[in-house]
Amino acid sequence: MPASGTIEVEWQFGVDDLAAAERVLRARAAALGLTLTPATTRVLFDEYLDTQDWAFHRASFALRLRETDGAVEATLKGFGDQSDGPYRRREINEPLDAAGMAELLAATGPVARRVRAVVGPGELRGLFSLRTERSTFDVHANGTGRPVAEVALDVTEVANAGDTPLALSRIEIELSDPGALASVEQLATALGRVEGFERASSSKFAIGLEATGQSPVEPPDLGPTRITPASTLGEVAYAALRRQFARFLANEPGTRLGEDIEALHDMRVATRRLRTALAVFRAALPPQLEALRPELGWVADALGEVRDLDVQIEWLSEEEAALPEPGEDSALAPLIDVLGVRREEARSHMLGALDSPRFAALVEGATVMLREGTTTVAGDASAVDAAPALLRKRWRRYRRLAERLDADASEDAYHDTRIRAKRIRYAAEFTAGLYGDATADFAAALKRAQNELGRYQDAAVAVDLLERTAAVQPLPRHTVFAMGRLAERQREVVRSVAQQFPRTHQRLRLEWRRLRGVLEAGERAG
Numbered sequence: 001m002p003a004s005g006t007i008e009v010e011w012q013f014g015v016d017d018l019a020a021a022e023r024v025l026r027a028r029a030a031a032l033g034l035t036l037t038p039a040t041t042r043v044l045f046d047e048y049l050d051t052q053d054w055a056f057h058r059a060s061f062a063l064r065l066r067e068t069d070g071a072v073e074a075t076l077k078g079f080g081d082q083s084d085g086p087y088r089r090r091e092i093n094e095p096l097d098a099a100g101m102a103e104l105l106a107a108t109g110p111v112a113r114r115v116r117a118v119v120g121p122g123e124l125r126g127l128f129s130l131r132t133e134r135s136t137f138d139v140h141a142n143g144t145g146r147p148v149a150e151v152a153l154d155v156t157e158v159a160n161a162g163d164t165p166l167a168l169s170r171i172e173i174e175l176s177d178p179g180a181l182a183s184v185e186q187l188a189t190a191l192g193r194v195e196g197f198e199r200a201s202s203s204k205f206a207i208g209l210e211a212t213g214q215s216p217v218e219p220p221d222l223g224p225t226r227i228t229p230a231s232t233l234g235e236v237a238y239a240a241l242r243r244q245f246a247r248f249l250a251n252e253p254g255t256r257l258g259e260d261i262e263a264l265h266d267m268r269v270a271t272r273r274l275r276t277a278l279a280v281f282r283a284a285l286p287p288q289l290e291a292l293r294p295e296l297g298w299v300a301d302a303l304g305e306v307r308d309l310d311v312q313i314e315w316l317s318e319e320e321a322a323l324p325e326p327g328e329d330s331a332l333a334p335l336i337d338v339l340g341v342r343r344e345e346a347r348s349h350m351l352g353a354l355d356s357p358r359f360a361a362l363v364e365g366a367t368v369m370l371r372e373g374t375t376t377v378a379g380d381a382s383a384v385d386a387a388p389a390l391l392r393k394r395w396r397r398y399r400r401l402a403e404r405l406d407a408d409a410s411e412d413a414y415h416d417t418r419i420r421a422k423r424i425r426y427a428a429e430f431t432a433g434l435y436g437d438a439t440a441d442f443a444a445a446l447k448r449a450q451n452e453l454g455r456y457q458d459a460a461v462a463v464d465l466l467e468r469t470a471a472v473q474p475l476p477r478h479t480v481f482a483m484g485r486l487a488e489r490q491r492e493v494v495r496s497v498a499q500q501f502p503r504t505h506q507r508l509r510l511e512w513r514r515l516r517g518v519l520e521a522g523e524r525a526g
Contacts, residue, residue: 011188012200059253148180234379237281284379388519418453459493
């Protein structure tokens with residue numbers, strides 16, 4: 001799903017004396033042919049919220065309720081990047097009938113829907129409040145036309161920061177007209193050279209957290225993740241599982257929020273790597289950990305449907321933008337809309353899974369077992385001695401399938417080979433710390449092979465999607481025509497990969513031979 005909301009582009013400066021800063025601002029603007037016109041003066045009351053486990057913060061968003069002049073607005077604002085140039089961050093807004101967490105959770109707009117998705121079975125809580133006296137000015141180029149930017153002069157107090165409330169004075173310049181970026185940036189650059197205008201390095205949200213002595217909770221400590229050539233097989237197994245489970249947990253809030261499709265992708269990949277690690281190191285792990293595999297598979301299925309639709313929608317949106325014929329720029333829009341509806345249904349199913357007691361039990365059980373870190377007798381073996389056999393086993397399984405691939409091989413054969421490529425790559429990465437950099441070239445070659453097989457898989461899935469949808473979904477004639485052309489291009493991708501893959505596999509075999517030499521040397525040394 002394409003990210004929603006708007007991108008806020010602004011520059012922020014901390015100042016000591018707002019009155020003096022305003023005079024400088026007017027002078028610098030006039031020198032650049034910009035005119036400042038007074039717009040509003042008002043008082044803003046902001047309350048920032050999050051869950052007990054800081055889910056919004058972990059998704060890199062702040063949640064704010066703002067009340068001013070009797071109006072209430074809920075905002076989700078991304079953290080953005082303030083390191084260089086203007087401060088750019090995503091912002092999603094929704095008016096509310098009244099202030100309060102209950103009112104927000106009961107609303108039906110774009111912020112409320114996302115809030116409910118992130119909160120899940122948990123609860124919202126207040127973090128801190130801000131009171132801001134704000135005067136705004138519209139910035140016009142040459143004194144005419146619509147404003148190109150808005151300047152805000154703010155005096156902000158952190159209301160619950162102890163006996164002495166923290167106050168800060170700021171000037172904020174927010175771009176209104178993207179076409180005027182260069183001239184507004186000139187003004188911001190000119191102000192940045194003035195003594196007393198200090199480029200703000202922290203958002204008001206970050207300052208409020210610091211002033212109230214709050215910091216987001218640290219990720220759960222699951223145990224050691226470092227491995228060395230002296231590690232046992234059990235230590236390597238738990239290191240791999242802990243790293244991947246930490247990524248699984250870290251990406252859950254972003255997956256729930258749905259603004260960054262990569263969060264869901266990363267969470268799904270973590271489930272795959274966890275399942276592979278449980279299989280690779282089965283002999284070294286206690287039997288109860290095996291019970292996690294089907295549960296992780298259940299989560300992967302719930303995530304996978306949404307991820308597949310994300311990929312298809314993103315691909316079709318790019319194809320739509322690239323269509324060359326006049327008037328054809330909307331040819332694929334009806335199909336994208338159909339997939340968007342399916343995605344919302346898939347997201348509803350996914351959120352139901354993440355909100356369920358079954359998911360909570362998986363997280364709690366995995367956390368406890370990974371902290372305990374018990375192993376079997378096989379887990380006490382030297383990893384350097386045991387890992388070569390594990391890698392050779394998975395290489396044989398991959399090679400057996402890869403060497404049968406040709407232009408006549410079935411789509412299932414390519415799909416199965418891709419899965420085997422992932423498993424040997426994950427196994428190589430899990431044990432990489434045992435052999436220094438020896439696995440790097442092999443893993444890179446595996447990734448190239450995996451990506452090529454992925455191109456085949458994506459193209460084959462795209463053809464199937466286009467053919468099935470055209471057969472069952474009423475669509476405009478020009479949309480069906482565009483879909484037919486796309487399908488033929490994807491068939492060409494399938495043919496191209498089928499021709500190229502044998503050479504890719506041969507290069508991978510060379511890297512395996514090099515790695516095998518390192519593995520055998522380690523065995524002899526052991």
